[in-house]
Amino acid sequence: MKLAIVTAYPPSKLTLNEYAYHLIKHFRMQERVTEVVVLTDKTVEASTVEASNEGCTMRIIPCWKFNSVMNPINIVKTLKKEAPDAVLYNLQFMKFGDKKIPAALGLATPMLSKWAKIPTTVLLHNIMETVDLEEAGFTQSPIKKKIFGWIGTQLTRLVLQADKVAVTIDRYAEILQDKYNAQNVQVIPHGTFEVPKDVSFDADYSKVQLMTFGKFGTYKKVEQLIEAVEVLRKDVPAEIELVIAGTDNPNVKGYLAGVQEQYAHVPGVEFTGYVEEEDVPVIFGNSDVVVFPYTATTGSSGVLHQAGSYGKAVVMPNIGDLADLVADEGYKGVYFEPGEVDSLVTALKVLCIDKEYRLQLAKNNYEAAKALSMETISSRYLDLFETISPTLSEQSALAA
Template structure:
């Protein structure tokens, strides 16, 4: 199979680029994939294709840009030139831009493939029905939220024109089937990027690192986490370091710089900036606890799966998709009330003052993470493509017989 993937890809800063990297890493090792065609956003640096494992040929065509109105034309042109057998779209609603028209035009690409009769799957990481538009940085205006809701429903119907729409949570399947009467939605879990050998669960004792990882400023805010760790320091006397790993959300430029200035009086608060792929293992391995300082969620959490793969204890808000993942996939952690610094401090303290409990949580999360390695997820996508190809073949045969009769 000559498989094309429409996605952002490292060193891109556009969302979901890390997920694409790990999918590509697995697809290229599958015997049934003869060539991978990456239809990516344009970046200044070279694409990260330094894989140690043997694999198929990879062709890169940088054919779209964030917030460009011509993406639908340029990606279609790239598809025409490369002639893939199948196309996988790695999407969320703001993938092609944070401007409404640019985002909408990009999301019409699966329909283009359907019209061209190219087998296609959309991996949809979130659905607007489960996004708090205010907390996620879209809009707090009630009228605008209704307008976004209408636009979102319209775009969802367009996306559902794809041969198959894969989502990462059963709740999303249920919503799309009920609201849109969709018959082509399939559950394929998020998966775990790197499943290393089971860790020994030992961590540096001084300082103990309390880490968070992501793009911050909208529904992910770190002020409460810094204040919570200050409280834990005061109540326990423990040597704790706050590690804020990642960058600003594109909708809130300058957010982390302001936090750094506002909390410069607080000792042992480290801002790492953008984390390169090779730096991720050290970041997680050195952490005692991974914190999710979220006020809402917008889909299945890649960071939770990463934390699990490194055997980390986690502190999570008791809301939305994170709570569902715990139930559905077997993750465990300490929960806190999203707007309460005291609740967050109590959750962190519960873990850092009980080493046996920290290890117990880490082992449970490692077990949950290893249930769905990316190798398995890639195989599930290939099986889904072969199902589509088989159905199209049977339909063509039937139409051929009807034409003869």
């Protein structure tokens, strides 16, 4: 099987790049895959991409550009030249741009590749119906919310023109089936990037390192987390450290620099900036508790899956997609009311004081992560591709 994937890919900093890195790594290890062609953004020079030598052949083709209206033409032209057995689009709604026209045109590309007779699957990481537009930093205007909602509905209809649309959460599939009468939707869980076999659950209980990870400034904010840590230090005998790992949300540039200046008087708070892929295991490995200072959600949480894979207890609000993951995949945490410092302090205190409960949650989340490895997820995608590709269906039948 020759597989094409349209996605951002490291060292590109565009969204979903890390997910692509891990999914592609496991596609290459599948016996059914003979070659992977990655159609990535032009901010990445092909010569700078360091691909592993493990698995099948992999080629990088930078052929689209963030906010370019030419993306559909360039992507489909490249796909027709490469003639893959199947193509997978790794998407969310702002994948191809943060300007309306290029973003919308980009989401029409899967439909165009299907029209070009290329078996087309979309992995859709979020849907507009579950996004809080105000909390996510798009708009506070009721009129604009209705306009964005209408636009989101039309864009969803475009995406659903693909042969198959994979979503990561059961609730997403239910909404797409009920609202759009979509018959081509398949639930394939997010999966866990890497699950180390030698995770240690030993800890130095004289100190606790709290860590939060992501793009901050809209529905992910850290002011109340820092304030909670200040209060926590008065009530907990252990030394409390806080690591804020990540960058600004593109819609709120300068946010973390402002926070760092505002709370410069608070000791023991580290701002890491962008975390390179090879440094992710270190960031998670050194932490004791992963915190989700969210007021909303916009998709299946890669950070929660990573916390599970490294055997970490979590503190999070029981809202949106986080609540879905708890129900669907078995993750557990200590919960707090979003936006309430006192509630966050109470939740953090539980895990800073009750060592046995922290260990119990860490082991539970590790087991949940192991159950949905990327090896399993990549195999499920290959099964899906075989249902829409005549060539692959014939090959599968002959192999059987």
